[in-house]
Amino acid sequence: MRIFNASRLKMLKSKRLKNYILYALGEIILVVLGILIALKVNNNNLENQKQQQLLGSANRVLELMQKDDSDIDDVLKHWVNVEKTIDTVLVITKATEPIVNCESCLNLLLSIKLPELDDEIVQLISNEDLSNSELDTTLKAIAKDYKSILITANFYKESSTEVLKDHLGYLKENYAWFAQYVYNGICDEACQEYHNNSSDYRNKVAYLNFILYDSYQYDLLVFKDRLKNHISKLKSILNN
Template sequence: MRIFNISRFKMLKNQRLKNYVLYAFGEIILVVLGILIALKVNNNNLQNQKQQQVLSSANRVLELMQKDDSDINGVLNHWANVEKTIDTVLVITKANEPIINCESCLDLLLSIKLPELDDEIVQLISNEDLSNSELDNILKAIAKDYKSILITANFYKESSTEVLKDHLNHLKENYSWFAQYLYNGICDEACQEYHNNSSDYRNKVAYLNFILYDSYQYDLLLFKDRLKKHILKLKSELSI
């Protein structure tokens, strides 16, 4: 009888140990599952936050592209009027004839209007950790085109600015009427003679046209076409 009780005690003890092990193992499984679930939830939250950030950046990119598109249109329209003036100087007026009825000719070599493109779009997209989603690929393509046009824009800005500086220095050093013309906008007879009959003036107009308008306008029109497509794609992806 005593042996039976000891055996029963051992059996109960083993059973309790098994139950404890099973319970402990179950607790470990629950803890692991809890950690995995927490990691999954945290990962989903991070992904959602990332997606929301990308969407926010994409909407800002769209806003900036629309602004740039409007600015480019304004510049191209201005250039269309400039081209009429250039045609008056270089095409309509023969080399041995004076340029007449061309008030805008006086300002042709004093200022230029260029599109105001900055690198905010490139910076916005570069700051995002993009994947291979449709939206992310659209943003990558936008950044690529903007990097290219910014290099182009900087080149033409430096080139045309240098041309204008050279022209102003030339007038400053060689023509007495320059001070009154620049400061008060007064163009006396000698000033009119320079702008109406001087081959020097016409050569400088031809050079500026070659450096800026002929070349940059073509590049800008190509970019404008790509910009329109980017805007349409981004609007579609954002369901705007």
């Protein structure tokens, strides 16, 4: 009888231990599953946040590209009038003749209008962790074209600014009428003589046209064509 009770007690203890182990394993599995589910939910939330941030950046990129497209249009239209003035100085008027009836000629070497392209687009895209989706590939292509045009724009801005500075410095050092001309916009007889008959003035107009308008206009037209394609494609992706 005692042997039976001892054997039964041993079996009960073994069964309890087995049940305890199974219970413990079940608890561990539940905890692990809970952690995995929490990680999955957290990853989904992070992915959603990342996607929303990317869409926000893409919409901002689209807005900036549309602004740049409009700005380039305004500059190119302005340059059409500038080119007419340059033609008056360099083509229509012979080198042996005075330049007449050209009030706009007086401003050719005083100021220039350039497109205001900002690097915000490149910064926005570079801050995103891009993959190989259609949106990401499009943004990469946009960033590549913008990096290129920004280098070009900076070169022309520095070059043309240097020409204007040199011209103003030359006038300041050599002509008494410079102060009234720059400060009040008054161009007296001596000033008119310089702008109408001076080969120096014509040479500087030709140089500015060579380093800025002739070459930069082509680069802007090429970029503008790519910009329109980028705008169209990005709009299509964001609207889907």
